[in-house]
Amino acid sequence: MNADEKQLLSALRSLAREEEGLAARPHIEARLMRAWDESRASKFPRHRMFVGPVLKVAAALVLAASGAFWWSRGGANLPIFPDQREQSTVMTSWPSSETLPWLDPEPGSLQIVYVRVASATLAAQGYALSDPDGDGLVDLEVIVAADGTARGVRVASAPIY
Amino acid sequence: MRSPSIVTRVPVEDASEPSDPDLVERARGGERAAFGFLYRRHQAYVYRFARAMTGSTALAEDIVQEVFLALMRDLERYDANRAGLRAYLFGIARNLARYKARSVRRLISLDQVEEVSEFVDPAAALSTNQESRRLRECLAGLPARYREVIILCDLQELDYAATAAVLSVPIGTVRSRLHRGRQLLLERLQRRGGVPVAKRCLI
Numbered sequence: 562m563n564a565d566e567k568q569l570l571s572a573l574r575s576l577a578r579e580e581e582g583l584a585a586r587p588h589i590e591a592r593l594m595r596a597w598d599e600s601r602a603s604k605f606p607r608h609r610m611f612v613g614p615v616l617k618v619a620a621a622l623v624l625a626a627s628g629a630f631w632w633s634r635g636g637a638n639l640p641i642f643p644d645q646r647e648q649s650t651v652m653t654s655w656p657s658s659e660t661l662p663w664l665d666p667e668p669g670s671l672q673i674v675y676v677r678v679a680s681a682t683l684a685a686q687g688y689a690l691s692d693p694d695g696d697g698l699v700d701l702e703v704i705v706a707a708d709g710t711a712r713g714v715r716v717a718s719a720p721i722y
Numbered sequence: 723m724r725s726p727s728i729v730t731r732v733p734v735e736d737a738s739e740p741s742d743p744d745l746v747e748r749a750r751g752g753e754r755a756a757f758g759f760l761y762r763r764h765q766a767y768v769y770r771f772a773r774a775m776t777g778s779t780a781l782a783e784d785i786v787q788e789v790f791l792a793l794m795r796d797l798e799r800y801d802a803n804r805a806g807l808r809a810y811l812f813g814i815a816r817n818l819a820r821y822k823a824r825s826v827r828r829l830i831s832l833d834q835v836e837e838v839s840e841f842v843d844p845a846a847a848l849s850t851n852q853e854s855r856r857l858r859e860c861l862a863g864l865p866a867r868y869r870e871v872i873i874l875c876d877l878q879e880l881d882y883a884a885t886a887a888v889l890s891v892p893i894g895t896v897r898s899r900l901h902r903g904r905q906l907l908l909e910r911l912q913r914r915g916g917v918p919v920a921k922r923c924l925i
Contacts, residue, residue: 565908565917572918573876576854580877583773584766585786590758593790597757600794 620710627714670707675700675717743802750797761790764808767878768815774873775819777862785818805887809880812888816870823866853918860910868903875900 562570680699700717740748740759748756768789773782792814793800800810861869874885875896886893911917 565912566904568917568919569904569908569911570876572853572857573872575918576857577877577879579854580770580773583770585769585783589783589787590761590765592787593761593794594754594758596791597754597794601752601754 620712623711623713667707671712672705674703674705676703677701742807746797746800746802746807757794760793760807764811765790767808768811771812771873771878772815772819774858774861774877775816775866775870776822777858781819781822785815785822788818789814806884809884809887812874812878812880813890816888819870820866856914857911857918860907860914863910864903864906868899868906871896871899872903872907 677698677700679697681697683699700719702715702717703711704713706712740756742760742763745756745760745763749760765786769782769786772785772789773779776782776785789811793811800807804810805813861872864872870889871885874880874888875882880888882893882896885896889896891899908917
């Protein structure tokens with residue numbers, strides 16, 4: 562390296578030192594952090610938007626399966642034997658412990674409510690159920706979420722009163 | 723040939739501060755503060771590089787913004803094993819600077835580029851140091867492939883390997899471009915009154 566080159570290198574380093582304090586103005590950081598917040602915010606609702614329809618579809622499936630079950634039981638109007646009755650409780654739309662988290666974001670808040678309803682009332686709603694005891698009443702187990710909607714329904718395996 | 727002591731001149735970060743890969747990992751996890759920390763750590767280097775490449779403070783700020791937006795968008799793509807974060811950011815900035823320079827030159831004839839870079843840099847216009855200004859102007863007038871290697875090696879003080887990583891060229895190419903670039907810069911400076919004398923610290 563000759564003298565000129567050394568002098569050039571020295572001048573370049575001097576220029577680098579002179580520019581050491583230079584930086585982008587603060588509004589650039591503010592813009593970027595706003596972009597960060599917006600990109601994060603757009604991800605969050607996407608998750609929420611995904612969960613909502615899943616819950617609705619799951620609830621609809623539960624109701625549809627329950628209705629189909631009641632319809633098939635009522636429509637046939639066959640005598641119910643104890644072994645068939647045991648089978649019916651298994652066939653209803655009742656979530657397993659694995660599927661519970663899909664039905665509700667807080668599975669721990671779900672409650673099982675036992676209800677006895679008139680089969681004629683259900684039949685009027687389009688759910689014709691057989692009445693095994695012949696007393697016009699059907700015992701049901703209903704999983705109710707904190708928002709008051711049913712997440713699962715099945716015929717109770719044993720009389721509730 | 724550069725001595726080994728000069729080659730390893732990249733500033734060493736404070737050991738008590740989180741490392742870049744650590745911050746990138748935290749930012750990937752959604753930690754806002756980690757991304758902010760990365761920005762504050764590297765933005766000035768990216769800004770000075772972009773300013774020297776384009777000769778414009780406005781373009782340099784645009785480039786800084788776009789570089790960090792690209793980092794935000796492609797955080798998953800960055801691989802710490804391939805390159806340091808600063809070299810990665812310089813690589814993005816270099817591509818943006820070249821693209822923006824081409825856009826500017828579509829509107830202005832090539833022989834006016836030096837004047838343009840002089841005009842759009844308020845810091846240079848206000849500078850009382852005519853020597854530094856002359857050096858900046860001559861540097862801005864060099865072909866991009868020589869200018870970028872001088873900026874990275876002599877102004878940003880990256881070593882040859884890091885510069886080669888930024889430019890995606892072999893180390894030998896960095897050496898030859900640096901040598902040729904310095905020669906061209908010397909010629910330009912000598913045509914405009916000689917090589918500036920570096921300011922000396924008297925304290």
